[in-house]
Amino acid sequence: MSSKIDWIAVDWGTSNLRLWAMDADGEILARGESDLGLNKITDGGFEAVLHGLIADWLPDGITPGRTLPVVVCGMAGARQGWCEAPYARLPAQPATLAAGAVKPALQQAGLDVHILPGLCQIDDPDVMRGEETQLVGFMAAQPDFAGWVCLPGTHSKWARIANGTITGFRTYMSGEVFGVLSQQSILRHSMQGADDAAAFETAIRHVADKPGDFLHCLFGIRAGGLVSPDGGKAGAAMLSGYVIGSEIADIVARLDKGESIALIGDGKLAARYRQALQVHDFDAAIIDAEAATLGGLRRAHAVLTNQ
Amino acid sequence: MSSKIDWIAVDWGTSNLRLWAMDADGEILARGESDLGLNKITDGGFEAVLHGLIADWLPDGITPGRTLPVVVCGMAGARQGWCEAPYARLPAQPATLAAGAVKPALQQAGLDVHILPGLCQIDDPDVMRGEETQLVGFMAAQPDFAGWVCLPGTHSKWARIANGTITGFRTYMSGEVFGVLSQQSILRHSMQGADDAAAFETAIRHVADKPGDFLHCLFGIRAGGLVSPDGGKAGAAMLSGYVIGSEIADIVARLDKGESIALIGDGKLAARYRQALQVHDFDAAIIDAEAATLGGLRRAHAVLTNQ
Structure with a gap:
C-alpha cells in the first residue's frame, strides 16, 4: 500500500485522534484511530505518536528523497497542544484558514506536518478548533449553501455561512x-x-x-x-x-x-x-461527520500543496 | 435549665439538623446542631439521635408523668425520612400545614413528636420540605405581606403569599x-x-x-x-x-x-x-433564616398544643 500513499489526514482531538492514509486523488486508502488525544500526551510526544500510528502503513519507511505531507486539524493546534496555530478570525474562508497553518519543529526527517488553526470570534467571544475544518468540508460539498450549520456535541456549534464564507458562530x-x-x-x-x-x-x-x-x-x-x-x-x-x-x-x-x-x-x-x-x-x-472532516482536510491539503 | 424547657424545635434536613430548647414563652433556652442529617441515618435511628442530642438539656431526664412536645420540620418527613408526612396542597395556611403533622411510633416514653408536612403543587409540579415552615414564620412576623418571598439556595424557592396564604411557588x-x-x-x-x-x-x-x-x-x-x-x-x-x-x-x-x-x-x-x-x-x-424557621415552628407548636 505504501507506494500509493500521497499524504496523511489527521483529526487530533482532546480525547482521541483519527487519521487517514490518502492517495493522490484524495481517496482513502486506510483509516486509523487511537485514544492518544491531547490530554494523554505529555512532553511533546506528538511526533512519536504519529510515527507509531502510520508505521503500519509504511512498512518500508518513507521513500528517501521525498517528504510525506501530513495535514492536522483539531486540538493539536491549541496552546497546550503540539504547536500552537493561533486562531484565525472572522470572516473566514477555506483558503485563509489553510494559510494560518503552522509547521511544528520535527525530530525526524520524512514528514511535512501542517497544523491548521482554529477560529475565534472577538465580539460575542467564541472559539472552535476542528469544527472549522468540518465546515470547510461542508462548503466544498455545498458551495451555494446559505444559512446555519450545526455540529451538535458537548459544546454544540452553530456557524453562519454565506458565499463560501463563515461569517459568525455560536457555541x-x-x-x-x-x-x-x-x-x-x-x-x-x-x-x-x-x-x-x-x-x-x-x-x-x-x-x-x-x-x-x-x-x-x-x-x-x-x-x-x-x-x-x-x-x-x-x-x-x-x-x-x-x-x-x-x-x-x-x-x-x-x-x-x-x-x-x-x-x-x-x-x-x-x-x-x-x-x-x-x-x-x-x-x-x-x-456525515467523517466526510465533512475529510473534505476539509482535503481542501486544506490542496491549498497547502498548491494543487 | 431543664426545669424551664417546655418544648423542642427541630429543623431536620438532608445533610444536617438544628434544634432549639424552647421555654413556655417561645424564647430560646439553648441551641444545638449536628451533621446527622437524613442521608446519614439508617435503620430508623432518628429517635435515638434525637434523644442523644437533647440529653445534655435534660440532665435529670424528662419529668415523669409528662411528655415533652417536639416539633420537627424538614426532610425528616420525607418518604425516606423518619415518618412520611404527606405533602400538603395549595393554597396553604399555617393552621392547615400544622394539621398535616404526623406522629411517628416511638420506642421510648417521654416525647410527643410531631413531624410537619412539606408542600406540593400539582399543576406546574413542584415540592418543598422545610421552606414552608420558614414561610409560616415569615407570615407570622409580617401578616399583611403580599408578594413573593425567596429562599435562595441549592434549590431556590419563590413563594407567592397573599392574605396569610401560600398560593403558589416555583423552585x-x-x-x-x-x-x-x-x-x-x-x-x-x-x-x-x-x-x-x-x-x-x-x-x-x-x-x-x-x-x-x-x-x-x-x-x-x-x-x-x-x-x-x-x-x-x-x-x-x-x-x-x-x-x-x-x-x-x-x-x-x-x-x-x-x-x-x-x-x-x-x-x-x-x-x-x-x-x-x-x-x-x-x-x-x-x-434572618433562623428567625423564620423558629417562627414557623413556634406557630406550629401553638396549633398542635391548642395554644
Missing part, C-alpha cells in the same frame, strides 16, 4: 450541561425514558414559549416524579428537550429569510436535533 | 446548576473574580434581555478568556450573574402591581440576590 454548552445535570445533580435520580419522543417535544415547545423558565423546568423534572404517579417517567427525554430546545429556539429566532439549516453529525444526537428543528417546522439535512 | 435549580458547572464542567478553569460586581450586573442585564441565550452565555465565559487578555477575569461573577439573573428575570416578569419581594436567608447569597433585584429596580428586605 452552546448543551451537551455538557446535559451531562453534568444527568450525572452529578439531583436529576440523576430521574433519568428514565430517554426515548419518549412526546415528552421530548413537549419540553421543546415549553422552553420555546418560555425561555426564561429554564432553571425552573429543570427542577420540575424531579418534582414531577414526586407529586404524581405518572410524573417523571420520561425525565431523560424532558431534560434533553429543555436543553436542546433552549439552543434550538435561540437559533431559530436568528434565522433570516431564505436561510437553510444543516446538521453535521452521526446517529442519535443528530436525529434528535433534527426532531427538535421539526417541532419548529424546520428541516435539516444530516451530513 | 429554580440555580444553586445546584452553579455548583455542578463551576466544579464539574469546563467552566471550572474560569472561576476567578467571584466578587466582581460590575461583571455580575452585566450578566444579570444580558440574560434579562436575552433569556434564550443562556447556554451560549455559559460557553462565552470560557471563550472570553481565550480570545482576549482581559476576558474571563470575572468568570465566577459572570456564571453567578447568568444563573441568578435567569431566575430573577423570570420572577420579576411574574410580579403583579403592588406586590413586594422579601428574601429569607443569610449573608452573601441573600445579598447577591438583593443586588440582582436592584438591577431590575426592585428592592427586598432580608429576613
